[in-house]
Amino acid sequence: MIDLYSWTTPNGRKISIMLEETGLAYQVHTVDISAGEQFAPEFLAISPNNKIPAIVDTDNGRHLMESGAILFYLAKKTGKLLPVDEDGYWQVMEWVMWQMGGFGPMLGQAHHFLKFNVGKAPYAEERYGAEARRLYGVLDKRLESRAFVAGDYSIADIAIWPWAARFEWQGIDLGDFPNVKRWYLEIAARPAVQRGYHVPKYTTDIPMPS
Numbered sequence: 674m675i676d677l678y679s680w681t682t683p684n685g686r687k688i689s690i691m692l693e694e695t696g697l698a699y700q701v702h703t704v705d706i707s708a709g710e711q712f713a714p715e716f717l718a719i720s721p722n723n724k725i726p727a728i729v730d731t732d733n734g735r736h737l738m739e740s741g742a743i744l745f746y747l748a749k750k751t752g753k754l755l756p757v758d759e760d761g762y763w764q765v766m767e768w769v770m771w772q773m774g775g776f777g778p779m780l781g782q783a784h785h786f787l788k789f790n791v792g793k794a795p796y797a798e799e800r801y802g803a804e805a806r807r808l809y810g811v812l813d814k815r816l817e818s819r820a821f822v823a824g825d826y827s828i829a830d831i832a833i834w835p836w837a838a839r840f841e842w843q844g845i846d847l848g849d850f851p852n853v854k855r856w857y858l859e860i861a862a863r864p865a866v867q868r869g870y871h872v873p874k875y876t877t878d879i880p881m882p883s
């Protein structure tokens with residue numbers, strides 16, 4: 674059994690989607706980060722950086738923070754969504770790290786300036802808007818000649834997709850990135866993604882590009 678500590682954000686949804694895809698038994702503990710619950714001592718004991726997601730594996734008592742590490746852990750535990758061959762493994766690693774170092778943090782900044790604080794910092798709006806478009810361009814190029822980011826559908830796609838699901842917040846028109854749009858829609862149609870998106874609770878339907 675996996676105890677999942679999560680909230681309705683892209684990083685949280687990566688893990689609920691992964692749990693749904695793998696079929697592992699799990700129970701959800703809601704950590705409302707808008708109410709400061711990430712600072713509760715019980716949560717800090719498993720997630721010392723005060724961020725969701727985190728998991729506890731009750732099979733062995735292991736606890737983990739950082740969504741990229743959790744994706745690798747769950748893939749290794751189940752033998753799913755991570756290639757075993759060297760080339761495939763490192764391609765997945767490369768694109769999960771790309772998401773963890775760029776597509777997540779930079780788009781998170783875009784949300785702050787382009788969605789929640791419009792007009793307060795024109796320089797930041799320009800910087801993070803341009804960086805968002807650059808990152809979508811990189812992803813679009815990667816998906817030009819392949820269905821998924823790294824071989825078959827994998828934890829690399831699961832890491833990236835929930836951030837792309839906030840394209841509206843980032844000022845991104847997926848029509849400008851046709852390969853991303855095709856990939857986004859294909860993943861959005863997966864039943865496990867549709868279930869995992871609404872964990873720990875429903876907020877909106879999965880955003881659909883026009």
Ligand SMILES: N[C@@H](CCC(=O)N[C@@H](CS)C(=O)NCC(=O)O)C(=O)O
Pocket residue numbers: 682683684685706711723724725726738739740741773
């Ligand atoms: N690198 C971390 C980032 C996690 C993260 O930024 N979580 C956000 C929600 S998406 C959070 O818990 N924020 C609460 C806070 O900053 O206090 C991961 O990928 O797990």
